[in-house]
Amino acid sequence: MGFIMEGLDAEAYDRTYSDGHLIKRIIGYFKPKLPLMITITILIVFNAGLDTAFPLLVSNSIDTLSSTHAFQTAVIIVGFILCSSVLSWTCNLFRQRFTARSVGDVVLHLRKDAFTAVMSRDMSFFDEFSSGKIVSRVTSDTESFATVVTLTLNLLSQVLLYVLIVVVLFFRNYQLALMTLTIMPAIIGVALGFRVVARRFTRRAQRSLARVNSNVQEIVSGITIAKNFRQEQNMYDEFKQINAQSYYVNLRSGFLYNGIFPVLVFIANIGTTIIVYFGGHSVLGGVISAGEWFLFVQSLSLLWQPLTSIASFWSQFQLGLAASERVFALLDAEPRIQQTGHETVGQIKGEITFKQLLFSYDQRQTVLKDFSLTIKAGETIAFVGHTGAGKSSIGKLISRFYEFQGGKILIDGRDIRTLDLAQYHARLGIVPQSPFLFSGTVADNIRYARPTATDAEVYAIAQQIGNGDWIEALPEGLETLVGETGRSLSMGQRQLVALARVLLQDPAILIMDEATASVDPLTEAQIQEGLDVILKQRTAIVIAHRLSTIKHANRIIVLDGGRIAEEGSHEDLMRRGGHYSDLYNTYFRHQSPDYKPGEGFIPVRDPNMQAPSTR
Numbered sequence: 316m317g318f319i320m321e322g323l324d325a326e327a328y329d330r331t332y333s334d335g336h337l338i339k340r341i342i343g344y345f346k347p348k349l350p351l352m353i354t355i356t357i358l359i360v361f362n363a364g365l366d367t368a369f370p371l372l373v374s375n376s377i378d379t380l381s382s383t384h385a386f387q388t389a390v391i392i393v394g395f396i397l398c399s400s401v402l403s404w405t406c407n408l409f410r411q412r413f414t415a416r417s418v419g420d421v422v423l424h425l426r427k428d429a430f431t432a433v434m435s436r437d438m439s440f441f442d443e444f445s446s447g448k449i450v451s452r453v454t455s456d457t458e459s460f461a462t463v464v465t466l467t468l469n470l471l472s473q474v475l476l477y478v479l480i481v482v483v484l485f486f487r488n489y490q491l492a493l494m495t496l497t498i499m500p501a502i503i504g505v506a507l508g509f510r511v512v513a514r515r516f517t518r519r520a521q522r523s524l525a526r527v528n529s530n531v532q533e534i535v536s537g538i539t540i541a542k543n544f545r546q547e548q549n550m551y552d553e554f555k556q557i558n559a560q561s562y563y564v565n566l567r568s569g570f571l572y573n574g575i576f577p578v579l580v581f582i583a584n585i586g587t588t589i590i591v592y593f594g595g596h597s598v599l600g601g602v603i604s605a606g607e608w609f610l611f612v613q614s615l616s617l618l619w620q621p622l623t624s625i626a627s628f629w630s631q632f633q634l635g636l637a638a639s640e641r642v643f644a645l646l647d648a649e650p651r652i653q654q655t656g657h658e659t660v661g662q663i664k665g666e667i668t669f670k671q672l673l674f675s676y677d678q679r680q681t682v683l684k685d686f687s688l689t690i691k692a693g694e695t696i697a698f699v700g701h702t703g704a705g706k707s708s709i710g711k712l713i714s715r716f717y718e719f720q721g722g723k724i725l726i727d728g729r730d731i732r733t734l735d736l737a738q739y740h741a742r743l744g745i746v747p748q749s750p751f752l753f754s755g756t757v758a759d760n761i762r763y764a765r766p767t768a769t770d771a772e773v774y775a776i777a778q779q780i781g782n783g784d785w786i787e788a789l790p791e792g793l794e795t796l797v798g799e800t801g802r803s804l805s806m807g808q809r810q811l812v813a814l815a816r817v818l819l820q821d822p823a824i825l826i827m828d829e830a831t832a833s834v835d836p837l838t839e840a841q842i843q844e845g846l847d848v849i850l851k852q853r854t855a856i857v858i859a860h861r862l863s864t865i866k867h868a869n870r871i872i873v874l875d876g877g878r879i880a881e882e883g884s885h886e887d888l889m890r891r892g893g894h895y896s897d898l899y900n901t902y903f904r905h906q907s908p909d910y911k912p913g914e915g916f917i918p919v920r921d922p923n924m925q926a927p928s929t930r
């Protein structure tokens with residue numbers, strides 16, 4: 316199997332549902348369409364009746380050819396045949412139209428549900444699962460879901476036709492009818508056996524397509540880095556391999572499906588041979604008329620058709636079922652964040668308490684253990700520490716993006732798990748390290764925090780950041796288009812927009828993962844001025860990367876391996892000459908005005924203390 320199976324495993328949230336469960340849920344989606352579905356069913360029944368009448372009429376016309384009024388009867392029968400054909404065509408047309416309409420509506424509904432499910436997933440979900448694969452579930456899988464429904468309706472009409480024909484045949488000649496049905500168990504047996512294998516193959520085909528989607532998405536998102544590191548060839552090679560995998564997986568399922576159809580046709584042909592042979596003998600022996608014999612031979616094609624076509628569209632049917640399984644698994648994915656209540660949040664002062672917190676992303680590593688800390692309302696806390704110390708994790712836990720395994724987080728003394736999450740999030744401002752801007756104007760992005768804000772309010776807020784000087788630098792001021800993800804703006808400008816956005820939100824608690832990207836001194840000053848405004852009158856947790864922020868903080872918490880190694884003000888900690896002083900020398904001292912490149916650093920520390928150790 317080798318590379319063909321590589322990366323095609325189920326996602327952790329995937330589930331296996333029984334066909335019965337899937338069909339029940341699919342039917343559930345069709346309930347609001349009940350009147351339309353009833354109309355479609357009536358049309359299907361009517362159509363099946365007309366299709367059955369066709370061979371009956373032809374059979375009768377053959378038998379009347381020898382009678383005295385042969386010509387008149389033949390004309391009437393031909394008239395009936397023509398009318399039934401036109402009626403059948405019209406019924407079919409309306410059936411297809413109504414089906415397309417109801418299936419389209421259901422896909423619309425399902426896609427909305429899938430999108431809502433994606434939106435409500437915890438952040439851990441997006442960290443864990445590739446965005447390309449998630450996109451694939453919302454788009455192509457919901458589309459395949461439509462296929463299963465259309466096919467089910469076709470199947471229904473074919474099965475009805477089948478039942479009607481069998482009834483007619485039994486009335487005409489039960490021995491020949493029984494003969495016709497002898498092959499049926501063989502066809503059904505092969506089709507059912509094939510069903511199990513088909514589902515497996517189809518699932519793999521969908522996963523391989525999701526893998527292609529995911530790979531293309533990742534490449535497009537990371538194209539700048541790829542080009543920068545001249546990785547185009549490697550990326551192409553990787554894509555080639557994933558694409559080839561998709562090709563082989565599809566080829567295999569193609570072989571499987573193409574192989575099954577001839578087997579079924581072969582079995583059906585055996586049935587036809589039996590009927591032609593014994594029917595012919597019955598006509599010669601005078602047991603049945605030539606017209607009846609024709610009816611049996613003609614009905615055979617109609618009879619085998621539903622069975623063979625079930626097998627032929629089995630692939631699409633399986634594709635649709637597997638797709639609905641994937642969509643339902645996305646809808647049913649268990650949230651990791653477990654709120655025990657939905658208490659009204661109201662006004663928040665902003666005191667945050669961690670009580671013996673235990674947290675890990677997965678089984679492999681404990682990130683925070685026995686972590687206790689109280690952040691006072693209105694306090695600005697700067698978290699510093701080596702990379703991987705757990706700074707961002709603390710921010711994610713306060714944001715309630717991840718679930719902790721032990722201890723408590725209290726907001727103003729209330730258990731975070733008891734709060735209404737949506738209300739709590741509305742009181743929480745988050746400025747990520749690389750601010751994400753949506754396509755649109757700068758004003759649109761600022762207004763994102765409060766869509767009802769007027770132009771004047773947006774302008775006033777933007778003015779508060781760096782005295783609004785940065786707006787003048789934008790070609791069309793606040794109406795400047797930011798491009799996809801804000802690409803048309805400089806990194807510094809994006810940060811300023813993000814600050815204005817959070818200022819408009821006016822949250823009680825601010826979590827800021829400070830940008831590491833350096834900006835020019837003027838923008839740096841504008842950002843600092845903006846921060847001074849934002850940090851006022853709210854609790855702020857800053858994952859600090861800039862010396863000026865650290866110095867402005869009320870308290871610095873030094874993290875080391877998920878534990879608080881030190882805490883205090885910049886001066887206190889420098890005087891101590893411990894962990895912070897090490898960090899300072901490693902990361903921050905070049906940002907100090909006391910630092911002179913080439914000459915070294917004039918340390919800020921108590922001359923009576925020991926010199927800080929360096930790593």
Ligand SMILES: Nc1ncnc2c1ncn2[C@@H]1O[C@H](COP(=O)(O)OP(=O)(O)OP(=O)(O)O)[C@@H](O)[C@H]1O
Pocket residue numbers: 442676677680682700701702703704705706707708709
């Ligand atoms: N989504 C995740 N899944 C699994 N492990 C993670 C995840 N995010 C972070 N970690 C791990 O948790 C630990 C703490 O990471 P965290 O991002 O909190 O560190 P940090 O101090 O913010 O680092 P940095 O300054 O580099 O951002 C690290 O060992 C990291 O590898």
